Amino acid sequence: MSTTTPGVRESADDEPWTATPVRVTGGVLRGRRENGLTVLRGVRYATAARFAEPEPEEPWTGERDALADVGVPPQPVSRPTSPLGVITVGTLTEDCLRLTVATPAADDRRRPVLVFLHGGGYRSGSAAWGRYDVRRLAREGDAVVISVGSRIGALGWLRTPGLAPGNLGLTDQVIALRWIRDNVAHLGGDPDRITLIGHSSGAHALVCLIGVPAARGLFHRAIVQSPPLGLGLGSPAASARASAAFVRRLGTDPREASVPAIIAAQERAERDVAVRTIGGLVPAFMPVAGADPLPAPDEWRAAALDNAENLQIIAGTAERELAYFFRNTPLATVPGLERTSTARVFARPTQRFAELMAGGGARVHTYRVGAPGPSQPLRGAHCGELPWLLGTEADWAGAPILNGRSWAEVDADGAPMRAAWLRFATTGDPGWPAGPSRPHRF
Incomplete structure (x- = not known):
């Protein structure tokens, strides 16, 4: 009997399934055929030694199991007061360069890819x-x-000469996109119709990738959800301070330290170098401008503009992003603070990004998630649309972000966004006019 813990799934759901072989470029994966889908979990796309560049996965013989997840990247425990509720992180593993795939069939249909x-x-x-x-x-x-x-945290973003080059998490994503490009036709998808979706820091990373030369051509459409672009990119100086604090707090060779010691040192370093913004913290470990594969800001802008005409983009934010971060804090009572902070960290920088890309020739659609009133205090907050798109009722059980609504209501609330994202991935048109100044309301 398998179980589902809110926030993490270490084994697949307890529902009828049959094993099914799926051939990819490296060999044969053994997935699950369940409820009209072929699902592959824990698919390794690359391997990497600690603080080393990722290496593409080597071919194998026989069938390799892709039946269950193998764990999660090393990370701290979740914040218990989060609007997402308590999340059990799960088994930590540095063997985390993995994918989860769901496809109607591993055939030759050339479906849209998200x-x-x-x-x-x-x-x-x-x-x-x-x-x-x-x-x-x-x-x-x-x-x-x-x-x-x-890779995430210090293991993905530490930058120290002679130890870690920085931006390994971004390099991992580039290698993953290459694996997807090379294999998605085997999975029933169209390698010429790949839509990259990023949420929050994932959206921030997506924006980085638009100006990364190594990622050019690996995706054709982009959905940028709630990117905190007002945080900018990590500067070399800030990265050096965080890395020095981490090494000092660890007190031993980072290449040999245990995972718990790495996490503990990371948390202490984050407190040491915390740069406060309204309602949150600039990540101590994040993409660093000018460290491969991410160009310096001027070069990123030039590369992004050069790439723009090849892209179709949706970009948007929620009306009350900072309500997520202010919840149960004194900041929630400061008049106007939530609104102005949301504008500064999320809304205005996302609008500038949309205008930049449209000016370079991209077809850009914008949106805004609204906030209807006090009966749903977290509607329109950061992460509020995630249960509209992803996960199951069991996965989201008890999460405050649901605003007390039933799963049927949440599913219905999200139906227009799911339909728009899927239409965009299929045709490039989400269903409302393009233009950075014409946001669609959800």
Whole structure:
């Protein structure tokens, strides 16, 4: 009997299934055929030694199991007061360069492909979390939907000469996109119709990737959900301070330290170098401008503009992003603070990004998630649309972000967004006019 713990799924759901072989470029994967989908879990797309560049997965003989998730990237325990509720992180593993795939069939149909980059402030989250389950989108849209796992925290973003080059988490994502491009035709998908979806820090990473030369051509459409672009990119100086604090707090060779010691040192370093913004913290470990594969800001802008005409983009934010971060804090009572902070960190920078890309020739659609009133205090907050798109009723059970609504109500609330995202992935048109200044309201 398998179980589902809110927030993490370490084994697949307890429902009827049969094993099914799926051939990819490296060999044969043994997946699950369940409820009209072929599902592959824990698919390794690359391997990497600690603080080393990822290496593409080597071919194998025989069938390799892709029946269950293998764990999550090393990360701290979740914040118990989060509007997402208590999340059991699960088994930690550095062997985390893994994918979850859901497809109607591993055939030659050339369906649209959606690839999800999770959020979590570059320090938490996993493709294996139940709340990021992609099966609903795959089933409703007759689409191939893939969730990407990569290194996070100090293990993914530390930058110290002679130890870690920085931006390994971004390099992981590039390698994952290459694997998807090379294999998705085997999974029933169209390698020329790949839509990259990012939420929160995943959306921030997606924006980085638009200007990364190594990622060019690996995706054709982008859905940028609630990117905290007002945080900017990590500067080399800030990265050096965080890395020095981490090494000092660890007190031993980072290449040999245990995972618990790494996490503990990371948390202490984060407190040491915390740069406060309204309602949150700039991540201590995050993409660093000018460290491969991410160009310096001017070069990123030039590369993004050069790439723009090849892209179709949806970009948007929620009306009350900072309500997520202010919940149960004194900041929630400061008049106007939530509104102005949401504008500064999320809304205005996202609008500038949309205008930049449209000016470069991209077809850009914008949106805004509204906030209808006090009866749903977290409607229109950061992360509020995640249960509209991903996960199951069991995965989201008890999460305050649901605003006390039944799962049937939540599912109905999200139906227009799911339909728009799937239509966009299929045709490039979400169903409302393009233009950075013409946001659609959800």
